[in-house]
Amino acid sequence: xxxxxxxxxxxxxxxxxxxxxxxxxxxxxxxxxxxxxxxxxxxxxxxxxxxxxxxxxxxxxxxxxxxxxxxxxxxxxxxxxxxxxxxxxxxxxxxxxxxxxxxxxxxxxxxxxxxxxxxxxxxxxxxxxxxxxxxxxxxxxxxxxxxxxxxxxxxxxxxxxxxxxxxxxxxxxxxxxxxxxxxxxxxxxxxxxxxxxxxxxxxxxxxxxxxxxxxxxxxxxxxxxxxxxxxxxxxxxxxx
Amino acid sequence: xxxxxxxxxxxxxxxxxxxxxxxxxxxxxxxxxxxxxxxxxxxxxxxxxxxxxxxxxxxxxxxxxxxxxxxxxxxxxxxxxxxxxxxxxxxxxxxxxxxxxxxxxxxxxxxxxxxxxxxxxxxxxxxxxxxxxxxxxxxxxxxxxxxxxxxxxxxxxxxxxxxxxxxxxxxxxxxxxxxxxxxxxxxxxxxxxxxxxxxxxxxxxxxxxxxxxxxxxx
Numbered sequence: 001x002x003x004x005x006x007x008x009x010x011x012x013x014x015x016x017x018x019x020x021x022x023x024x025x026x027x028x029x030x031x032x033x034x035x036x037x038x039x040x041x042x043x044x045x046x047x048x049x050x051x052x053x054x055x056x057x058x059x060x061x062x063x064x065x066x067x068x069x070x071x072x073x074x075x076x077x078x079x080x081x082x083x084x085x086x087x088x089x090x091x092x093x094x095x096x097x098x099x100x101x102x103x104x105x106x107x108x109x110x111x112x113x114x115x116x117x118x119x120x121x122x123x124x125x126x127x128x129x130x131x132x133x134x135x136x137x138x139x140x141x142x143x144x145x146x147x148x149x150x151x152x153x154x155x156x157x158x159x160x161x162x163x164x165x166x167x168x169x170x171x172x173x174x175x176x177x178x179x180x181x182x183x184x185x186x187x188x189x190x191x192x193x194x195x196x197x198x199x200x201x202x203x204x205x206x207x208x209x210x211x212x213x214x215x216x217x218x219x220x221x222x223x224x225x226x227x228x229x230x231x232x233x234x235x236x237x238x239x240x
Numbered sequence: 241x242x243x244x245x246x247x248x249x250x251x252x253x254x255x256x257x258x259x260x261x262x263x264x265x266x267x268x269x270x271x272x273x274x275x276x277x278x279x280x281x282x283x284x285x286x287x288x289x290x291x292x293x294x295x296x297x298x299x300x301x302x303x304x305x306x307x308x309x310x311x312x313x314x315x316x317x318x319x320x321x322x323x324x325x326x327x328x329x330x331x332x333x334x335x336x337x338x339x340x341x342x343x344x345x346x347x348x349x350x351x352x353x354x355x356x357x358x359x360x361x362x363x364x365x366x367x368x369x370x371x372x373x374x375x376x377x378x379x380x381x382x383x384x385x386x387x388x389x390x391x392x393x394x395x396x397x398x399x400x401x402x403x404x405x406x407x408x409x410x411x412x413x414x415x416x417x418x419x420x421x422x423x424x425x426x427x428x429x430x431x432x433x434x435x436x437x438x439x440x441x442x443x444x445x446x447x448x449x450x451x452x453x454x455x456x457x458x
Contacts, residue, residue: 050361077367087362091380100376101366146362153366 277344
């Protein structure tokens with residue numbers, strides 16, 4: 001379970017997050033939506049401390065990870081992340097990308113790691129790309145490989161930061177299919193997305209952010225049928 | 241113009257032996273300077289203020305003063321200060337290492353900064369520690385982009401290593417000078433020395449071009 005307590009984040013004089021509190025139960029699929037610049041990605045990146053909140057507390061499994069001296073490395077093995085720009089390691093093969101962290105962080109035996117890595121690549125439909133270097137993969141393949149890499153650490157939570165925004169339209173579907181296949185398998189998922197149809201289909205819960213505030217926290221069906229706030233209503237009318 | 245290479249001829253092998261000396265000074269200093277420069281670069285991109293301050297101050301001193309002065313200081317000042325009689329070899333390698341470390345650290349720092357920020361973020365998000373992320377993810381990518389600059393630095397060092405002749409290191413230039421003072425012929429041995437440096441630099445340059453082409457295609 002993830003708990004956010006009054007998260008503030010400023011970049012210089014620009015306040016991006018203006019006090020966000022919320023709770024994400026274990027195993028739930030949460031989609032964070034909202035206009036550009038509303039602070040969605042910053043909020044997501046606060047959950048694994050790629051951004052350190054200016055103030056406020058982040059709890060993962062009841063451990064406050066935003067305290068000084070918290071074991072951030074250990075937290076991050078529990079919270080995987082998939083980036084908009086994939087961020088695969090270009091000098092390693094696809095398989096090496098997937099198994100590097102299990103090898104180095106979990107000290108897994110190479111043999112076991114390779115079995116795990118191949119299994120995961122098969123799961124995301126990249127069985128035959130194991131020995132290929134990322135620059136030779138298509139965008140959709142890169143993102144699927146990045147998902148396999150995040151899964152290799154067997155995280156409890158996986159964060160998706162606009163996972164399809166950098167993809168050509170024809171590759172969006174294959175990535176969304178893979179993400180869908182992970183939902184409701186016990187893993188907690190937090191997805192920042194502009195794909196409203198996808199959010200509606202996959203998410204249990206929606207957080208609607210606007211100008212650094214968590215304006216609405218609703219179950220997905222309810223949110224899309226009858227949003228509680230005017231701002232959410234206006235946003236949905238624009239994008240749907 | 242009269243060139244009397246005949247009288248120089250017997251001394252040519254003696255000058256040629258200097259090639260090895262020059263190459264050892266250059267090679268060893270470059271290797272050690274690369275290691276030292278890597279550490280300095282890591283200091284520069286770290287978030288520890290003391291390390292950052294130290295490495296940029298260090299770099300500015302070694303880039304802001306003449307190499308010949310640094311060499312003389314180390315060769316003459318160390319015995320005076322510590323009582324330890326430093327050999328020409330030690331003084332040369334030490335000075336060239338400290339000096340090239342400063343230049344190489346700037347090259348490596350540039351290479352590290354040129355690696356996409358997302359690479360470090362991806363590594364950290366997997367629970368990989370900062371040192372491992374640097375060693376296995378960031379530095380290998382940085383080194384690829386800076387290889388041509390490193391070759392340029394090695395060319396500079398190869399030529400600057402001739403300063404060792406000032407403190408009697410028996411490199412190409414020093415040997416040419418010795419031959420000159422024995423035969424009273426200056427132009428010929430210095431011409432030979434110049435030719436040797438030129439050939440060595442050309443070999444390095446060609447190697448760099450081939451390397452660059454290979455990196456571009458892969």
